[in-house]
């Protein structure tokens with residue numbers, strides 16, 4: 412099997428609700444075997460709508476989707492046994508015990524892991540005799556994950572897998588996902604937790620209003636955003652006393668009282684220039700903070716830019732709806 416095999420391949424994917432509302436508007440991406448790809452986006456961006464098409468739960472209004480080389484809707488029989496799905500909301504017969512629910516699901520899964528093994532993977536082995544309706548929200552999420560893992564899937568779809576989990580449960584899930592990935596499982600993850608994407612994703616895409624607004628490795632997406640330097644102006648100094656900021660590669664600045672905050676795409680050049688100036692002027696830059704953009708800043712900026720473009724652009728929602 413080729414290592415760069417495109418296990419998930421999506422081209423110009425579209426999804427329309429009610430005949431007119433286009434929730435997914437031409438999404439293209441691919442995920443290689445063994446990769447973990449995260450889909451991020453604001454509420455209503457179209458993550459679940461996209462993932463459901465990959466899971467073969469609906470027919471796209473346009474475009475093409477392939478999972479393991481097959482159409483997940485028309486060739487469901489070929490795809491489904493090789494895929495594990497953790498939906499945003501799992502539905503269990505709530506009167507069953509945890510072990511019964513896993514065994515029942517295992518009965519519908521070819522080559523299923525033993526129930527005990529699946530429950531141990533997600534740390535629910537001690538809760539096997541408890542009724543599903545008595546589980547906490549976080550425990551139900553873990554049961555969802557156990558069911559998704561039952562068939563030792565080659566491809567795993569995780570739709571907000573750690574929502575409702577406490578910090579320890581989230582870390583445990585991250586470790587499990589890392590282990591699965593290390594074993595070669597291809598994972599498509601949607602999440603609202605940017606830290607989760609930073610921890611786990613090889614690559615990610617940020618969706619906004621049904622379109623991909625940014626895509627790449629975490630460092631690439633973050634690197635496209637400006638870095639920041641902030642410090643307190645030394646006593647007796649004014650912003651105009653600083654060296655010419657444009658010459659240091661600073662693209663903009665704000666002041667808040669005595670604190671000054673610089674934006675730059677050339678962090679090292681700007682920081683070096685500033686420190687050399689401070690040394691020569693024999694002043695201390697109190698509260699000096701030099702930092703690259705975070706994924707959170709990138710996310711907020713990208714969502715903001717995409718929103719501005721959408722409002723300014725010709726393809727706004729009303730026009731799409733009128734087609």
Ligand SMILES: Nc1ncnc2c1ncn2[C@@H]1O[C@H](COP(=O)(O)OP(=O)(O)OP(=O)(O)O)[C@@H](O)[C@H]1O
Pocket residue numbers: 428429432434452453454455456457458459460461
């Ligand atoms: N069955 C449906 N009928 C009509 N509109 C829908 C339906 N399902 C989703 N939508 C709309 O499609 C858009 C995308 O929804 P989707 O659930 O895919 O977003 P999401 O990115 O997963 O959001 P969240 O992060 O809030 O879960 C939203 O505006 C939503 O209201």
